[in-house]
Amino acid sequence: MKAFKGLDTLSSFGGLVALLLLGVLPTLFTGKYLVGVLTVAAIYGIWAVSWDFMSGLTGRENFGHSLFIGVGAYAAGFLNVHFGVGPWWSLPASMLVSMLFAVVLGFPTLRLKGPYFALAMLSSAVIMQRLMLIFWEYTGGEEGIQDITPLIVNPLHYYWFVLAVLGGITLLLSWMARSRWGLILRAIRGDEATCLAAGLPITTYKIVSLVISAAFAGLGGALYAHYQLQVSPQLFAVVTSITIITMVYVGGMGTIFGPVGGALLLTVMTEGLRNFGEWRLMIYSLLLIFILFFLPNGIIAPIWQKMRNLGRPS
Amino acid sequence: MEILIYGAVTSAIYAMLAVGFTLIFGVARILNLAHGSFYALGAYSAYVLTTLAGLPLWLAALLSIAIVAIFGVLVEKILIRPLRSSQLGVLMISLATALVVEQALFLIFGSEYRNVPAFIDTKFNLFGVDVAGQRLLTLAVATVAIGGLYAFIQFTRLGSAILAISQDPLAAKYMGIPSDRIFSLVMAISAGLAALAGVMAGPFLSVQPSMHLLPIVKAFAIVVVGGLGSIPGSIAAAFMLGYAETIVAYLVSGSWTEIVSVLATLLMLVFRPAGLFGKRAAF
Amino acid sequence: MSALLQVKQLDKHFGGLHVLKNFNMELHKGEIVGILGPNGAGKTTLFNLLTGFIPADSGEVLLRGQPIRQLKANTIVGLGMARTFQLCRPFVGLTVLENVLVGSLGPRVKTHDLGERAMHLLAQVGLADKAQQASELLSYGDLRRLEIARALATEPELLLLDEPFAGLGSSEIEALSVLIRQLHSEQHLTILLIEHKLREFMQLVSRVVAIDFGEIIAEGSPADIVKDPRVIEAYIGKQNPLNLDNHA
Numbered sequence: 126m127k128a129f130k131g132l133d134t135l136s137s138f139g140g141l142v143a144l145l146l147l148g149v150l151p152t153l154f155t156g157k158y159l160v161g162v163l164t165v166a167a168i169y170g171i172w173a174v175s176w177d178f179m180s181g182l183t184g185r186e187n188f189g190h191s192l193f194i195g196v197g198a199y200a201a202g203f204l205n206v207h208f209g210v211g212p213w214w215s216l217p218a219s220m221l222v223s224m225l226f227a228v229v230l231g232f233p234t235l236r237l238k239g240p241y242f243a244l245a246m247l248s249s250a251v252i253m254q255r256l257m258l259i260f261w262e263y264t265g266g267e268e269g270i271q272d273i274t275p276l277i278v279n280p281l282h283y284y285w286f287v288l289a290v291l292g293g294i295t296l297l298l299s300w301m302a303r304s305r306w307g308l309i310l311r312a313i314r315g316d317e318a319t320c321l322a323a324g325l326p327i328t329t330y331k332i333v334s335l336v337i338s339a340a341f342a343g344l345g346g347a348l349y350a351h352y353q354l355q356v357s358p359q360l361f362a363v364v365t366s367i368t369i370i371t372m373v374y375v376g377g378m379g380t381i382f383g384p385v386g387g388a389l390l391l392t393v394m395t396e397g398l399r400n401f402g403e404w405r406l407m408i409y410s411l412l413l414i415f416i417l418f419f420l421p422n423g424i425i426a427p428i429w430q431k432m433r434n435l436g437r438p439s
Numbered sequence: 440m441e442i443l444i445y446g447a448v449t450s451a452i453y454a455m456l457a458v459g460f461t462l463i464f465g466v467a468r469i470l471n472l473a474h475g476s477f478y479a480l481g482a483y484s485a486y487v488l489t490t491l492a493g494l495p496l497w498l499a500a501l502l503s504i505a506i507v508a509i510f511g512v513l514v515e516k517i518l519i520r521p522l523r524s525s526q527l528g529v530l531m532i533s534l535a536t537a538l539v540v541e542q543a544l545f546l547i548f549g550s551e552y553r554n555v556p557a558f559i560d561t562k563f564n565l566f567g568v569d570v571a572g573q574r575l576l577t578l579a580v581a582t583v584a585i586g587g588l589y590a591f592i593q594f595t596r597l598g599s600a601i602l603a604i605s606q607d608p609l610a611a612k613y614m615g616i617p618s619d620r621i622f623s624l625v626m627a628i629s630a631g632l633a634a635l636a637g638v639m640a641g642p643f644l645s646v647q648p649s650m651h652l653l654p655i656v657k658a659f660a661i662v663v664v665g666g667l668g669s670i671p672g673s674i675a676a677a678f679m680l681g682y683a684e685t686i687v688a689y690l691v692s693g694s695w696t697e698i699v700s701v702l703a704t705l706l707m708l709v710f711r712p713a714g715l716f717g718k719r720a721a722f
Numbered sequence: 723m724s725a726l727l728q729v730k731q732l733d734k735h736f737g738g739l740h741v742l743k744n745f746n747m748e749l750h751k752g753e754i755v756g757i758l759g760p761n762g763a764g765k766t767t768l769f770n771l772l773t774g775f776i777p778a779d780s781g782e783v784l785l786r787g788q789p790i791r792q793l794k795a796n797t798i799v800g801l802g803m804a805r806t807f808q809l810c811r812p813f814v815g816l817t818v819l820e821n822v823l824v825g826s827l828g829p830r831v832k833t834h835d836l837g838e839r840a841m842h843l844l845a846q847v848g849l850a851d852k853a854q855q856a857s858e859l860l861s862y863g864d865l866r867r868l869e870i871a872r873a874l875a876t877e878p879e880l881l882l883l884d885e886p887f888a889g890l891g892s893s894e895i896e897a898l899s900v901l902i903r904q905l906h907s908e909q910h911l912t913i914l915l916i917e918h919k920l921r922e923f924m925q926l927v928s929r930v931v932a933i934d935f936g937e938i939i940a941e942g943s944p945a946d947i948v949k950d951p952r953v954i955e956a957y958i959g960k961q962n963p964l965n966l967d968n969h970a
Contacts, residue, residue, distance in 0.1 A: 129823075186527050188534065233708040240470055241663070241712070243530055245704055247472075248656040252701045255653075259694040305827060308816070312824040315813030318775070322807065324799035324828035324876045363652065367538060370531070407542035413535045417528060418521070 130303040135433065137296070140382055144292045147389075148285055160280045164352055166392035167287045171294055171345035173372040173384035178298045179338035180370075181379040182307060183331060184314035185235065189246025190342055191365035192230075192253050193223040197343025198360050199257070201350040202270035212274050215347040223343025227336040235331040238317065247363065254361035269357035276351045287348055291385065294341050299381045310334055311379070364406055371413045377426025386425035441568050442685050448574045450681025451581035452644075455636040456654050457661040457673040458585055459629035465605040465668035467622045469519060470526070472533040474658060475651030476540040477630040480507045481637025482646045483544060486555045496556055504634045511630025512623045520622075537651055544648040555641030577639040584635060585674065588628065592670075601625060605668065660700035664707050666714030675715065679703075725784075726751045726880060726912055727772075727803075732781035732791075734771060734936075741767050742936040745781070749880070754906055754913045756927035758920055758947065760956060764936040765916045766808065769884050773805045774798045785880070800829045804878035808885040808916075810865040812857035819844065819853040821868055825875030832877075840875065847871045847901060863894040867901070874905070881905070883915045899926055920948065932956070 147167075151160045172194060180186045197219035204210040204218055230249055234242040257264045265271070277283040301307060312320050313327050320327045350356045359365075368391070376387025391409075398405050416423075460474050481503050488499035514536055522528035559572030592598035603611040604618055612618055633654070644650075657680065662668075665676030680703060684696040707714065727749035734742040742764045749755055759765050770776045772783055774795035783791040790798050813821050822840040833839045844850045847867040852860065860868060866886055873881060883902070887895045903926065905911050917923050923930070923944070930947040932940040934956040940947055947953055 184527070186530070188530070230705070233705045237708065237712050240526060240530055241708060243527065244470070244472075244659045245701075245708070247534075248659055248701055248704060251652050251656050252697050255697045259697065308820060308824060309827065311815055312813045312820075315815055316811040319807070319811050319813060319872070320824065321775070321795040322773070322799065322805055323825040323872060324796050324804075324830075325824070326794070326796050363534075364538065367534065403546055404542075407539060407546065410535050410538040410542060414518070414532060414539070417532055417535065 129305055129308060132296075132300050132303060136299075136382060136429075139429075140292070140295065144288060148288055151281060151284065157280060160284050162392065162396050164280070164284045164287055165349075166389045167284070167291045168345050168349050168352070169369065169372060169392055170291050170385040170388035171287075171348070172342055172369050173376065173388045174291075174295050174298055174381055175338045175341035175345065176369050177373050177376075177379065177381055177384045178302065178341075179310075179331075179334045181373055181381070181384070182302060182310035182314065183334065185331065186243050186370070187246050187335070187338070188243045188363075188366055188370075189230075189248070189250035190338075190369055191361050191363070192246065192250040193226060193339040193342035194346040194349070194365065195250070195253060195257075195356075195358075195361040196226055197223045197346030198350040198356040199264070199270070199346075200343070201347035202273055202356040205273050205350075206270050212276050212351055215276075215351065216344060219343040219347035220340040223339040223346070224336045227339035228332065231332040231335040235335065236328050247366075250361050250363065250366060254358050257358035257361065264358075267358065269355055271355045273350050273354045273356070275354060276348075283352065287352075290344070290348065294344075295382060295385055298337075298341075302379075302381050306330075306334070364409075367413060368409060371409060371416065373423075374413070374416050374421070375424050377423035380423075380426040383423055383426035383429070386429075387423065390425070440566050442682070442689055444565060444568055444570055445574075446678075446682040446685035448570075448578050448681075449685055450678040451578045452636050452640050453657055453661060453681050454585060454674050454677035455581050455632050456658045457665070457677045458588065458670055459632040460658040461662045461665070461668060461670060461673045463625055463629040464662070465670070466601055466625045467515075467523075467604075468526070469515070469523070469529055470533070471519070471629070472530055472655055473514060473537040473540065473651075474533075474629070474633055475654040476537045477507050477511055477633035478637040478654045479544065479646075479648070479651040480510065480540065481634025482555050482641035482650070483548065483553065483637075484634070485638045485641055486553050486646065489556050490554075496558060500558075500635075500638045503638055504631045507634035507637075508627040508631040511626045515622060515626040520619075537655075541648045541651060548648065550647055553646040555638070555646055557642035558639075571643060573639070573642050580635065580639055584632060588632070589670070597621075597624070657700050660704040662714070663704045664714055666716040669714070669716040672714055672716030725749055726786060727914070728782070728784040728787075729772070730782040730784070732768075732771060732783065733779045734767060734776075735779055740936060742771065742778075745933075745936070745938065747931060747938070749912060749914060751879075751912050752910065753929060754902075754915065754927045755929045755931060756923040756944075757914065757916045757931050757933060758918065758923075758953075759916075759933040760918055763918075763934045763956075765918070765933065766884060767936075768933075769805060769882055769916060773803065773882060799876050799878075802830060802877070802879035803882065804873040804876045804880070805882040806866075806869040806873050806884055806886065808888060810862075810869045812860065812865060812868055814858050816857055817853065818849055818855050818857050818860065818868060821857045822871050822875050825872040828876050830877035831875070843871045843874055846874070846905075848897075863890055863898075866890065866898065870901070870905075874909075878911065880912045880914065883913065885916050885918070887917060887919065902926060920944070924948075 151163060176187060176190050200219045200222040201215035204215055205212055230246060234245045258266055277286055309325055309330050313331065317327055372387035372391050373384040375390060377383030395405060398408060456478060463469050463471055484503035484506055485499050488494045488502055489496055518532050518536055519529055522532050557573035559576050561572050562569050563572050563575060592601055600616045600621055603616060604621055608618060661673055661676045661680055664679060665672030680700060684699050687699055688696050725748040729745055729747040732742055732745040757765050771778045774793055778791055782789055785801055785803055790801065813824060819840055822843050823836060826836045826840055841850060841853060844853055847870055849864060849867055849871065857868060886898060906913055915923060915927065927944060930942060930944050931938055932947055932953045939952045939956060940950040
């Protein structure tokens with residue numbers, strides 16, 4: 126008898142179809158604008174999925190995910206502009222740098238119960254942002270690092286690349302979440318003392334899942350850097366972390382695939398709100414409050430669940 | 440000598456911020472990430488009341504503290520209390536609130552630095568060091584405020600009720616202590632202290648919408664070092680952090696001060712998670 | 723035959739309180755031993771010390787001759803000593819089956835079909851029909867059984883049960899006793915059990931260690947313990963806990 130749920134065929138198929146549709150969309154409505162929005166949406170999807178894998182499953186919410194994004198992006202920027210290294214090296218480099226930060230920050234904070242982890246990550250992200258400004262001679266200050274070379278010049282092809290990366294990461298993390306990894310992480314969320322009594326080295330699992338989460342966040346950061354062709358301290362902002370958390374909440378915590386939908390939805394919504402200009406972030410924050418009160422299970426995942434249940438007799 | 444005085448001023452501000460933060464946690468188990476917003480609102484309120492309403496500074500200051508205190512009570516009652524069952528829910532909602540406040544300030548006032556007038560404009564010369572009068576006043580005010588708070592908790596009935604709730608909320612409830620009303624009171628004190636810090640420090644620290652972030656980072660670092668829920672711990676740690684930063688600023692450079700708080704936090708969590716005066720490492 | 727578990731001079735203070743005083747004990751393979759003591763005697767502290775959930779001040783704990791006092795709780799489970807908790811906290815959000823599965827992921831489990839093994843364990847404790855239920859919806863008695871199944875899943879050699887009968891009705895107590903006896907004989911488990919009510923383990927255990935205020939006050943067979951004057955004295959002044967003649 127199968128112990129672990131494993132990848133769900135219907136969801137995987139559905140995901141594949143969605144991915145193909147997304148890929149095809151810009152060819153139907155040509156123009157740089159749509160490709161741009163969708164590329165950003167896909168990158169946010171990567172960030173949201175990476176957050177969900179660790180924080181969504183274990184319940185240990187990371188309020189400083191922007192730190193991993195920022196260091197990954199800046200690693201790409203430094204390598205590419207200051208050291209003149211070819212752009213493709215950014216990808217593994219950004220992952221390594223983010224993973225390093227994850228170990229340094231995760232080790233002291235994840236051993237303990239309580240919100241130390243959440244707050245320490247928040248504090249670290251805030252400080253990192255300040256450091257980028259303070260050491261402006263090295264980091265470019267407010268303007269950051271400019272003139273990064275793109276990975277793939279054709280925007281449509283780059284979009285497909287990013288989409289493929291998103292698909293791959295979502296597949297991998299979904300599979301892990303439905304295997305013994307996911308079971309252990311969810312058990313950690315359930316009760317840590319009982320986990321210890323079951324023989325599990327919970328701190329190790331927490332740190333490793335943070336490292337995995339950070340690696341993909343950093344990768345997303347590098348992809349973003351090679352899309353925007355510049356990086357700025359704004360990447361480290363608390364708002365970035367909160368936006369991602371909102372996307373996960375909308376998509377459905379712990380579902381891995383839900384946050385992708387959340388990222389798409391919210392990115393598109395943000396674009397739609399462009400007219401509101403400066404009000405966007407305010408609306409986001411209010412939206413988060415609304416969701417926390419009324420829709421803690423999100424929108425995307427419950428809808429998908431309902432759609433599936435329609436197709437089969439109870 | 441400069442270090443001694445400037446360090447004291449910095450520490451005093453940090454102490455006002457940290458004590459309020461740790462107080463609301465110790466009593467209601469709420470880690471309020473909107474605490475920095477109270478600081479910001481205190482400063483902005485003083486700015487608005489003096490510049491736009493033309494009120495004398497002392498009146499503006501008192502009103503600001505009162506307004507922010509009431510705001511704090513409302514936030515606690517309406518936004519935080521319903522989510523109290525989940526500690527992370529409280530973190531999320533308070534952070535979201537802080538962001539809403541930041542955005543509101545940005546939309547209303549823009550991102551330029553604003554000027555909060557000082558009580559004392561002259562500089563004094565203390566032991567051979569030129570210090571702005573406002574900074575010295577801040578130090579004095581902080582001492583009085585925190586001292587007053589300490590006396591309040593130690594010597595009044597209400598203060599004993601607060602202590603009781605922080606030690607054993609259930610027992611306090613059975614003894615008829617109205618915990619909800621006490622939470623509101625403590626929140627008001629906490630917000631008021633932070634607003635006071637904003638009013639006093641506004642003249643010489645930066646006033647712009649995102650000014651709420653650093654206080655949270657510092658307050659968190661201080662309560663980790665001092666021990667969450669311990670007021671004497673917070674005061675001691677505030678001084679340690681204040682002086683550590685001042686020393687680093689003078690000996691190395693101003694740029695490196697930011698790292699002190701994060702470094703202190705991480706090191707403390709590795710070696711002594713309960714903090715110097717805390718009772719337990721985790722909740 | 724050397725002992726499976728040896729406890730030597732185990733000592734613990736909580737602040738000014740001397741909770742466990744130079745505690746000595748030996749457990750041999752195949753025994754069922756009960757630790758009896760009024761509330762506050764130090765029984766759960768002993769368990770927490772033995773299983774690595776809190777650190778001891780001094781002393782030694784040897785499992786099969788290997789010192790384990792300084793090891794982490796999950797490592798000790800991997801060496802074959804499992805425990806249950808008095809306050810059962812199941813993994814919220816996981817099904818009953820998944821709860822047991824989590825226990826099956828340790829190094830001592832050699833089977834490949836974990837699902838099958840988990841179902842088997844649930845059948846043993848009588849929860850097989852509830853395998854897909856949400857674990858937080860179980861009744862108190864069922865939670866106790868789940869605790870035991872989860873502990874069994876780690877493939878222990880020694881099982882520590884922390885007040886397994888607390889809060890259960892008399893028929894549930896009877897059923898649980900039968901289960902424990904079964905596990906002892908069929909699985910060759912060595913069992914160490916805490917209770918503060920003697921009636922429950924009169925028939926179950928072969929040897930009793932009575933403690934009060936962190937020290938051993940008597941040791942012997944259940945029949946002897948009941949007559950021991952020091953044990954009787956320890957219980958007078960607290961409610962009638964021996965419950966020998968009354969029903970629980």
